Amino acid sequence: MPLQGFPVSRLPNWTDTDARVLAAPALGAAFVEYLLDIRPGGGTRYAADGRVETFVYLLSGSAELTMEHGTPQRLSEGAFTFVPHTHGYALRAIDATSALLLRKAYELASGVEPPAPLVGQQSEVVAEVYQGNPHARLQTLLPDDVRFDLAMNIFTFEPGHSLPVVETHVMEHGLYFLQGKGVYYLDDEWMEVEAGDFIWMGPYVPQSFYATGPVASRYIYYKNVNRDIPL
Numbered sequence: 264m265p266l267q268g269f270p271v272s273r274l275p276n277w278t279d280t281d282a283r284v285l286a287a288p289a290l291g292a293a294f295v296e297y298l299l300d301i302r303p304g305g306g307t308r309y310a311a312d313g314r315v316e317t318f319v320y321l322l323s324g325s326a327e328l329t330m331e332h333g334t335p336q337r338l339s340e341g342a343f344t345f346v347p348h349t350h351g352y353a354l355r356a357i358d359a360t361s362a363l364l365l366r367k368a369y370e371l372a373s374g375v376e377p378p379a380p381l382v383g384q385q386s387e388v389v390a391e392v393y394q395g396n397p398h399a400r401l402q403t404l405l406p407d408d409v410r411f412d413l414a415m416n417i418f419t420f421e422p423g424h425s426l427p428v429v430e431t432h433v434m435e436h437g438l439y440f441l442q443g444k445g446v447y448y449l450d451d452e453w454m455e456v457e458a459g460d461f462i463w464m465g466p467y468v469p470q471s472f473y474a475t476g477p478v479a480s481r482y483i484y485y486k487n488v489n490r491d492i493p494l
Contacts, residue, residue: 266459269298279305279356285461286437292463294367294485296437301326301362306355309346316369317346318405318415320385320483322441324360329353330380341385343404343415347377363439363483370412370490378410385417398424409489419481420445420474429471434486436464443480446473 269283279302286292301324309317311331319328320343328344329335331351338344346352348369369377383404390400398421405415422443429448444457448471449464456462457476464470474480 264461264463266298266461269461274307276309277301277305277307279303280307285439286463290463291465292435292437293487294365294435294437296366296439296461296485297364298439298461299360299362299364301356301360303356303358306353308351308353310351311349314348314368315366316348316413317344317352318363318365318413318485319344319346319354320363320404320415322361322363324362325357326360326362327355327357328382333380336382338382339384343383343385345378345381345405345411345415347380349377350380352380365413365415365437365485367413367487370487372409372412372490375410378406378408381405388417390419393418394427396424396427399426412487412490414486414488415483416486417441417481417483418472419479420472421479422474422476425473426471429469431467431469433466433492434488435466436462436470436484436486438462438464438482438484441481441483443474443478444476445480446475448472 271281274282281300283298285296287295325339327335388402393399393401400419402417440460446453447456
């Protein structure tokens, strides 16, 4: 889905912010993902509701983040934060800022403590070689820990390289293309994608990716993990 096709909306808890709804339950997704363009001084303040967790990734600009009972922290391009359902937060843009915002209901698991808040910077996350191919690298932004019921990762592929298999799995994805271009295999069809495009992949949709173009391709994607399948 190209960015040009998403109309701008307003959200009641955000000031001086243009929002585009990239994925939502109306599409079939079990999460909501927004692309936010926040003017200087704009932002939000959310109180914890004990149900919904939040992930924010700054595409550009800078902002001030304050977790509940915490001190303000400055975020810049590539910064990310995870806010558990047990915490509130405030976010205020310092400069014109573009960000991805993902929200989902936290899935309780018996005997598993909820995760703590987390703030990080993409440039400080190690890019691991993926399945022996040094031209395909994976950055895991959130810890691989059963307390988290979601994963947020960044894949980077050099031109001419690809995922090694066609994947088919129960997890859904919300994928935002950060850089470069390529072709994505989705449900028996190859589709051209480039920076600014968004892909929602439902459960068990066959999927793969091949990077084309003159620069490395990068995308950030969500998936639901670490929980039993409800019956």
